[in-house]
Amino acid sequence: MGAQPQAVERRLHRLQQVMEQAQVDLLVIGPSADFQYLTGHMPILSERLTALVVPRQGRATVVVPRLEAPLLADLADRYNMAIWDETERPAARVAAIGREIGARTVAVNDQLWSVFLLQLEELLASAAFQSAAGVLSRLRATKEADEVALLREAARRTDAAWEEFCATSRLTGQTELQVEARLRELMAKHGITDEVFCIVASGPNSASPHHHNTDRVIQPGDPVVIDFGGRYQGYFSDITRTPVAGEPHPDLVKIYEIVKAAQQAAFEAIRPGVACQDVDRAARRVITEAGYGEYFIHRVGHGLGLTVHEEPYLVEGNAQPLQPGMVVSDEPGVYIAGQWGVRIEDAVVVTEDGAERLNQVSRELIALP
């Protein structure tokens, strides 16, 4: 989970350079992947404020409640520690730093709880507040070599779990929750136990992209959208396959082939310099031309790293160019309410001259017993 101290040092240095360019005076980062990226620690997220407070120049400060200070004790080498007591208002510690440096522009991480932002806005009434996403994604969206290696390994282990699932498991007669339990067992067997997620959406439920699994019994002919992944040494895998229970209906085969072609088209669009929205367009064109455009109701992909969804988002309206080292999902889908849905997803890393899939398992329509 923890980044190496040298990596953390380098990232913090780079962060302050980006803050300089973006004219951000102070960054306030609560418990989140951003905090983890910059410290190697994931602090407890609660009503007690923990935050990394980074000025544009000079030493950063970790604000932490006294009862959780032992968990971050090793950060004292590199950061000022502002340990607050239960009867204090911790936002005042952050505001004091802001006042000391005369901060006019303060950026906060997107996931910081509003209760803290409201307190900071009150205490630093003359400062302008903004999202820190622009600054932080300048660092996090482009993965370092060590990060790509972990994402690759997470994908490899997830692929192994999937191959074992296909070789050993039934769909027909199983409930969605049973299929989920089986996949979680296999993920654990292949070394992924942290923050495992697993959508198993069968039959008509497969038309709900983020379905909550139920005890519905899978019927012959059902497509089953299985979207799963988890964290390996801090970095996520995220893959989707849509096998069918027994013999597929010809209409399902037709839709499956359209989605597969769209997924391939998006993959082929991914290379340095291409705008994120052009990857979405590449997949959408295939599906729209086949007559199913209205059923592809989500963006084609998202960044993948310390979180499952992060920048860059492959969505219409995002003209940001892809860069080597970015890792994104490629996951078009078609969802016909009341009937069925199909999604196919791989993680993809942008290389110097193109792209490489991190997931290697077959994308063909698989019939399972």
Add this chain to the structure above:
Amino acid sequence: MGAQPQAVERRLHRLQQVMEQAQVDLLVIGPSADFQYLTGHMPILSERLTALVVPRQGRATVVVPRLEAPLLADLADRYNMAIWDETERPAARVAAIGREIGARTVAVNDQLWSVFLLQLEELLASAAFQSAAGVLSRLRATKEADEVALLREAARRTDAAWEEFCATSRLTGQTELQVEARLRELMAKHGITDEVFCIVASGPNSASPHHHNTDRVIQPGDPVVIDFGGRYQGYFSDITRTPVAGEPHPDLVKIYEIVKAAQQAAFEAIRPGVACQDVDRAARRVITEAGYGEYFIHRVGHGLGLTVHEEPYLVEGNAQPLQPGMVVSDEPGVYIAGQWGVRIEDAVVVTEDGAERLNQVSRELIALP
């Protein structure tokens, strides 16, 4: 997990009454226990905004991304549904409602991500934003009879897991992580599998109140702070016991008895009309008079319900009076860095004329093999 439709209806009605009293025009509630309390649903928390938007008068609106709309489809009976597409900015949907009713005061739930609050502040620039905690805790802090029944059942099952643990488990020679695994197994056996948490802090680690479990092997004489719980039908249990591995050191016995007396003093202070801070003071007085005041580094307790930590907080500075139906933790502790710590915690419900512990298992110092 889901509240009954009638309960939801009644809560929403009461909420609008409280908004009237508090002069709040619009409430914006992202995915959180607050959302769950008011709808019976826990939506997905992500970069895609889902929110319940409640005007002071009239029908509330659920803002939800199209790909997750199927999950909340049954809310369409009671709420307006604002289903947004991937290329839209969902905060604009919320702002449109605010403009329509001329909202001047907008309250947001404490856990709403800052990225959304910043967008709302920009779009509703003339409105004043505030925390919704005051309004929401007027409802949630005092539990309904059904809620108390579920909290009681969660505590009963957790007690059963603890009794079985004590009857069947060793500490000496086990790692903290092994003890955690054993307790999780027993929680599952007694029907609690959702959001189980389990701190196992042994020997010197017991001085870190929110310790992260390690593979440290428990030694003879170690106190082991075990703080655990989980969700039963949506409602949390939360209990701490500090058994010792083998024979306790006389100094540990002495500290244990002080903490036990403090926990009893706090319990005896809990009754309707007593200020929250007076419960903290009752425990703190016992520990301070025994000479350990500086080692009791956290508040004595917190509310318990759909979340593990919620209002009311039993902390110095909170003069709010306790009311029948409030459920709080009573958990003083003494933590001596580098040496050891002790914490004893029960969930307690405020009754019409006093208080009742929801956890019934022994609070005596237990020696386990």
